[in-house]
Amino acid sequence: MSEGALSVLLVQRASGDRAGEWALPGTFLRERELLSDAVLRCLREKAGITGRVPQQLHVFDDPDRDDRGWVLSVAHVDMVPLAALESALASDGVRLVSVMADPEVVARLPYGHADIVANAVGRMRVAYAEAPDPGALLEEPFTLKDLRDLHEAVAGETLMRDTFRRFMEPKLVGTGKMSDGTRGRPSRLWVRMKGQ
Amino acid sequence: MSEGALSVLLVQRASGDRAGEWALPGTFLRERELLSDAVLRCLREKAGITGRVPQQLHVFDDPDRDDRGWVLSVAHVDMVPLAALESALASDGVRLVSVMADPEVVARLPYGHADIVANAVGRMRVAYAEAPDPGALLEEPFTLKDLRDLHEAVAGETLMRDTFRRFMEPKLVGTGKMSDGTRGRPSRLWVRMKGQ
DNA sequence: GTCAATTAGCGCAAAAATGAGCTAATTCGA
DNA sequence: TCGAATTAGCTCATTTTTGCGCTAATTGAC
Numbered sequence: 001m002s003e004g005a006l007s008v009l010l011v012q013r014a015s016g017d018r019a020g021e022w023a024l025p026g027t028f029l030r031e032r033e034l035l036s037d038a039v040l041r042c043l044r045e046k047a048g049i050t051g052r053v054p055q056q057l058h059v060f061d062d063p064d065r066d067d068r069g070w071v072l073s074v075a076h077v078d079m080v081p082l083a084a085l086e087s088a089l090a091s092d093g094v095r096l097v098s099v100m101a102d103p104e105v106v107a108r109l110p111y112g113h114a115d116i117v118a119n120a121v122g123r124m125r126v127a128y129a130e131a132p133d134p135g136a137l138l139e140e141p142f143t144l145k146d147l148r149d150l151h152e153a154v155a156g157e158t159l160m161r162d163t164f165r166r167f168m169e170p171k172l173v174g175t176g177k178m179s180d181g182t183r184g185r186p187s188r189l190w191v192r193m194k195g196q
Numbered sequence: 197m198s199e200g201a202l203s204v205l206l207v208q209r210a211s212g213d214r215a216g217e218w219a220l221p222g223t224f225l226r227e228r229e230l231l232s233d234a235v236l237r238c239l240r241e242k243a244g245i246t247g248r249v250p251q252q253l254h255v256f257d258d259p260d261r262d263d264r265g266w267v268l269s270v271a272h273v274d275m276v277p278l279a280a281l282e283s284a285l286a287s288d289g290v291r292l293v294s295v296m297a298d299p300e301v302v303a304r305l306p307y308g309h310a311d312i313v314a315n316a317v318g319r320m321r322v323a324y325a326e327a328p329d330p331g332a333l334l335e336e337p338f339t340l341k342d343l344r345d346l347h348e349a350v351a352g353e354t355l356m357r358d359t360f361r362r363f364m365e366p367k368l369v370g371t372g373k374m375s376d377g378t379r380g381r382p383s384r385l386w387v388r389m390k391g392q
Numbered sequence: 393g394t395c396a397a398t399t400a401g402c403g404c405a406a407a408a409a410t411g412a413g414c415t416a417a418t419t420c421g422a
Numbered sequence: 423t424c425g426a427a428t429t430a431g432c433t434c435a436t437t438t439t440t441g442c443g444c445t446a447a448t449t450g451a452c
Contacts (some may be wrong), residue, residue: 009425035255035257056255074255162410163409166410183428341399356440357441377448380397
């Protein structure tokens, strides 16, 4: 989420095949390495991101999708708070691209990465339709307006204020406190339920 | 679906490691082979099943899950009509195990196959909650009772007759004909919408 | 031929969900 | 200080969904 829009993080290929082009971060799997460990290693090395729990998405297996030879990609997806990308984005080789505002950039990604992004967006939209901020992007505590703004950005459409509130409130824990210093009527503050 | 119960097809390992044990059918991926092609080859060779379109499930990557060494399994799932398994089941090395009636058999599967089965059941339950017989198990045309019986077997619970009918009718194509020779009041006959 | 059993179709009351308007409580700019 | 702007909470009318009972239409056993 950058500037209120769902975005995908791309890295610029440093060397070798297609040097200079932008693509999704990736890495080869080391022997006996768990896929999730490989994903975390890749995020740390290429984008300076740590402490995440990416979820497995889909295996992309077109034998012609990579000029370097036959590889299969086990795509993963994660929602990462913008704040966690600060140091990564300071680098010239890392950037965010809005999924909805820059669809042509996404469409031009090599290695079938556009399909991967589409799949990831779909998966996140489903997850966000079912639970409050499952990607834990919001700093706690937050208001329902904060939550709804985030969910509208992920969904890519406006959500009905009261319908949204009724659906989410039972899935949140009230803090008993009210927002302060924000524009408009003060709002109740919420945190996520633990263990989820 | 065997005897009205959701079942998983197992094969008996013919040779090598764990010979004689029952497990999910599997195969090694050949170079440059599409995963879906490998799945189809495996089903044909080990269970005599053809003409299916299995869907990708999840990659299981525990490095210790296979005594033979480090392998990753890209699990797939498919719903197969019992009739299509006739010749396969004639073999001593192929059997069906009910997911709900024989949970302990499923739990004892080697190679983490129990997790794979659980994942597959969950995925099929979601698919069946959203569309009429997406696995195309029912011979067309069928009655709503036929459909509901199938969906109840997949869901593992009773479904409300009228609620189910209202949800499914808009997603089906009426044939204009009525059932005949069946017990009880004759029912309208349906077929699936094409292109799905 | 009759009646029990089974299954279907539908109407309707009840329950649940939705959307919007109204009042309330703030902040911010003039 | 006041009023516009913004946001929240809630009520209520409306809409939608659900569950069930009643009637209907068959088959099968006796």
